[in-house]
Amino acid sequence: MRSEVSFRWLGLSAAFVITLIFAGVLTSLIAGSMPALKAFGFGFIFDETWRPTRERFGALGPIYGTLVTSLIAILIAVPVGIGIAVFLTEFCPRTLRRPIGIAIELLAGIPSIIYGIWGLFVFAPWFQLHIQEPVISAVGNIPVLETLFGGTPFGIGIFTAGLILSIMILPFIAAVTRDVLQTVPAVLKEASYGLGATSWEVMGRVSLPYCVSGMVGGAMLALGRALGETMAVTFVIGNAHRIEPSLFAPGTSISATIANEFAEATSPLYTAALIEMGLVLFAITFVVLAGAQFMLRRLETAKGHK
Amino acid sequence: MKKLTASRGQVLYLRRRLANFAFILLSLAAALFGLIWLGFILYALVKNGITALSPRLFSQDTAPPGSPGGLANAIYGSFVMSMLAVLAGAPIGLLGGTYLAEYSRTSRSAHALSFVVRFINDILLSAPSIVTGLFIYEFVVVPMGHFSGLAGALSLMVIVIPVVARTTENMLLLVPDGLREAAAALGAPRNFIVKTITWKAAKAGIITGILLAVARISGETAPLLFTALNNQFMSLNIARPAASLPVVIFQYALSPYQDWHDLAWAGAFLVTATVLTLSIIARILDKKRT
Numbered sequence: 001m002r003s004e005v006s007f008r009w010l011g012l013s014a015a016f017v018i019t020l021i022f023a024g025v026l027t028s029l030i031a032g033s034m035p036a037l038k039a040f041g042f043g044f045i046f047d048e049t050w051r052p053t054r055e056r057f058g059a060l061g062p063i064y065g066t067l068v069t070s071l072i073a074i075l076i077a078v079p080v081g082i083g084i085a086v087f088l089t090e091f092c093p094r095t096l097r098r099p100i101g102i103a104i105e106l107l108a109g110i111p112s113i114i115y116g117i118w119g120l121f122v123f124a125p126w127f128q129l130h131i132q133e134p135v136i137s138a139v140g141n142i143p144v145l146e147t148l149f150g151g152t153p154f155g156i157g158i159f160t161a162g163l164i165l166s167i168m169i170l171p172f173i174a175a176v177t178r179d180v181l182q183t184v185p186a187v188l189k190e191a192s193y194g195l196g197a198t199s200w201e202v203m204g205r206v207s208l209p210y211c212v213s214g215m216v217g218g219a220m221l222a223l224g225r226a227l228g229e230t231m232a233v234t235f236v237i238g239n240a241h242r243i244e245p246s247l248f249a250p251g252t253s254i255s256a257t258i259a260n261e262f263a264e265a266t267s268p269l270y271t272a273a274l275i276e277m278g279l280v281l282f283a284i285t286f287v288v289l290a291g292a293q294f295m296l297r298r299l300e301t302a303k304g305h306k
Numbered sequence: 307m308k309k310l311t312a313s314r315g316q317v318l319y320l321r322r323r324l325a326n327f328a329f330i331l332l333s334l335a336a337a338l339f340g341l342i343w344l345g346f347i348l349y350a351l352v353k354n355g356i357t358a359l360s361p362r363l364f365s366q367d368t369a370p371p372g373s374p375g376g377l378a379n380a381i382y383g384s385f386v387m388s389m390l391a392v393l394a395g396a397p398i399g400l401l402g403g404t405y406l407a408e409y410s411r412t413s414r415s416a417h418a419l420s421f422v423v424r425f426i427n428d429i430l431l432s433a434p435s436i437v438t439g440l441f442i443y444e445f446v447v448v449p450m451g452h453f454s455g456l457a458g459a460l461s462l463m464v465i466v467i468p469v470v471a472r473t474t475e476n477m478l479l480l481v482p483d484g485l486r487e488a489a490a491a492l493g494a495p496r497n498f499i500v501k502t503i504t505w506k507a508a509k510a511g512i513i514t515g516i517l518l519a520v521a522r523i524s525g526e527t528a529p530l531l532f533t534a535l536n537n538q539f540m541s542l543n544i545a546r547p548a549a550s551l552p553v554v555i556f557q558y559a560l561s562p563y564q565d566w567h568d569l570a571w572a573g574a575f576l577v578t579a580t581v582l583t584l585s586i587i588a589r590i591l592d593k594k595r596t
Contacts, residue, residue, distance in 0.1 A: 004497045011401050011404050011405030014471075018427050019423060021464055031444065080336045082334045084340055086334070104344075111552070111579070112527065113552045114577065122352075167343045200320070228432075259436060285433060293429075
């Protein structure tokens with residue numbers, strides 16, 4: 001009986017360590033950002049100025065970069081990820097299903113820093129020459145597009161970062177979509193095939209609508225990853241604390257700013273401003289990840305009832 | 307009149323067939339899109355990494371640009387910090403995951419507690435590592451007064467724990483309740499059931515989770531930037547700053563020197579080879595189980 005009690009306590013204290021880590025992250029972020037919170041207040045997140053030499057810090061530029069790169073990533077990765085899941089569950093020959101599935105999952109296994117070095121040395125120069133230059137000259141005089149995709153082709157920039165992020169989060173969306181597609185009751189699909197529906201009609205009108213909440217959860221989980229992704233973005237975003245209308249322009253993100261400047265932050269206020277940005281990032285990802293959990297928990301309950 | 311409706315039906319049928327064909331093509335294109343990027347990245351890694359590989363990488367420390375150097379101190383630092391992180395983090399994750407799977411049903415309060423811990427664990431699982439690294443910076447680096455390999459290992463441990471806890475819980479939940487009930491009917495206490503039956507049944511899955519955690523931290527860079535920092539020399543003392551492969555790759559890739567770029571590619575090749583091997587072994591183990 002004694003070993004039963006001690007084993008239970010062991011498990012309980014491990015669970016307690018997990019909560020302690022979370023509490024530690026939160027308190028260290030709040031305590032560390034106190035000087036900046038006192039100096040700038042709420043204006044911090046609406047101010048674009050970033051002048052370390054004059055002790056003036058505003059996080060709007062990095063916040064903008066984080067949100068826009070993640071948005072680009074989601075806009076690309078959601079349709080493609082769903083496409084991959086549909087291909088693997090419906091059309092892929094059975095023998096190829098496993099190898100292709102593993103290959104897509106390996107994309108999630110490649111470390112962030114590898115995406116970074118590849119993005120900087122291989123992808124950005126290629127993108128600059130073969131995509132950016134033609135696009136910039138093509139949109140030359142078209143309003144709106146000219147603002148969004150105009151400027152100088154640098155190779156690196158907000159759009160490049162968003163595109164690389166989209167590759168990194170693809171496997172998450174594909175995996176969750178595959179899982180939820182498997183929860184669709186076979187009778188529903190069989191019934192509509194029996195009425196003469198094509199694969200496209202079954203998928204678009206039966207399977208996908210059935211899976212909406214799971215897919216939204218998967219997309220939010222992927223969004224949470226994209227928001228906090230650091231090294232890949234640091235290499236290719238350009239590290240400019242400016243907000244430019246063009247998506248091809250260099251910018252910066254919260255995580256890239258912390259990674260680049262933390263070691264060289266000399267004054268206490270500089271460090272505090274960087275930690276406060278970490279706090280902002282943590283708050284944003286917390287909301288997104290909590291939402292994802294809410295959507296996916298519902299899915300698990302649905303699976304349980306099946 | 308009759309002929310007209312027939313042809314209208316044929317047009318509709320053709321249109322539906324065409325839409326279906328386009329749909330299949332698009333989903334195939336999506337799969338190719340993902341595979342092409344994987345090929346593009348692996349090709350670049352092999353092309354640039356293989357040429358830069360040499361025995362020197364493993365025998366010499368990092369050196370200033372221009373003079374011949376290797377990555378020995380970075381490889382050693384990465385190895386030691388990852389090992390420490392797993393040795394400390396895996397047992398905590400294992401016990402935490404076991405509590406969530408085996409004890410959450412024992413009482414109402416345990417159930418409520420497990421709900422909260424599960425929620426927090428899943429947040430930590432996907433939380434940005436650069437932010438969780440700041441926690442170790444505030445609690446370890448600032449009080450110590452300097453960067454250290456120990457702080458680096460702790461920041462990696464913070465990543466290991468939630469990964470192991472999540473996979474352990476998932477794997478234990480796959481163990482059929484019949485096994486637990488049979489053992490309980492013979493009078494076995496719960497801790498005995500867990501240690502001798504459910505852990506054993508879920509062994510492959512739990513090891514998979516630990517391997518995936520190792521894979522995840524071997525390429526982790528962000529939290530090391532402000533915990534372990536870097537060290538130009540081999541450092542056997544974990545209270546001193548330590549070099550690691552990812553941080554060296556980061557610094558070398560952003561430097562203007564060609565020989566440093568080559569070393570960065572060699573490092574990137576080593577890291578990716580390690581991580582992909584670990585994930586593939588993990589998958590094979592996982593397949594045996596199911």
